[in-house]
Amino acid sequence: MTWSLIAHEPATGAVGLIVSSRFFACGAVVPFVGPEVAVASQAFCNPVWGTEGRARLAQDEAAQDVLDDLVRRDDGQAIRQAHLMDREGRFAAHTGADCTDWAGHLIADDHSVAGNMLSGPEVIQVTSDTYRSGHALPFAERLITAMQAGEAAGGDQRGRQAAGLVIHQGEDHAWLDLRADDHAAPLDELARLWAVAQERYVHFAKGMPTRARFSGLPTREGIDADIAAAEKERIASGLPSQSQAVDREDP
Secondary structure (H helix, E strand, O other), X not given: OEEEEEEEEOOOOEEEEEEEEOOOOHHXXXXXXXXXXXXXXXXXXXXXXXXXXXXXXXXOOOHHHHHHHHHHHOOOHHHEEXXXXXXXXXXXXXXXXXXXXXXXXXXXXXXXXXXXXXXXXXXXXXXXXXXXXXXXXXXXXXHHHHHHHHHHOOOEOOOOOEEEEEEEOOOOOOOEEEEEOOOOOHHHHHHHHHHHHOOOHHHHHOOOOOOOOOOOOOOOOOHHHHHHHHHHHHHHOOOOOOOOOOOOOOO
């Protein structure tokens, strides 16, 4: 019912997971991401694979060891699919024998892709190839573009409904967490939300507190200037805002 992509960006340390499905709110049930690790639990998903897996990976257990243990203990493993990344950037994946065709997974050096109920193996291959060739793109855009290519290659054989994107940048809290829970074109909606995020959110996020900088930037140093500069550049480029926000009119 789903396919997903896990990747890490060595230059920044960012970890990302993006998922799309003809299933309501897949972005709420598939991704389990931490500061340096990620788990996607899908098909007839077992959320404990996600919560326990993420915790164990964060304690330096190897991805393959964690996955082998989860599979061994779960009587329903034949209908489960999962892929995960550990703190060393190693990937592991499981596609249960009873997952609905087409189902399978692919592991590369810096990312993994897995899916089930897909139109064919080309979906995960094109997703992987597009991610691999997207080095010039910002990480979030690279993930979205790869999944859009997978959708164009056939995607979920049943259609489209939901998508989600989670990115962590070395913290327990997400740097970015976008979802389209019930949408005719969910990946395109993620792309729109990413465009909106660049208007204010990504600049505001620069001032968010971190473990190393507990207070963040409480005086908004440089944040408002960056927001203004981004708006000026957008207007100069002739690009309309992608936001659907409605300002309250003065009485």
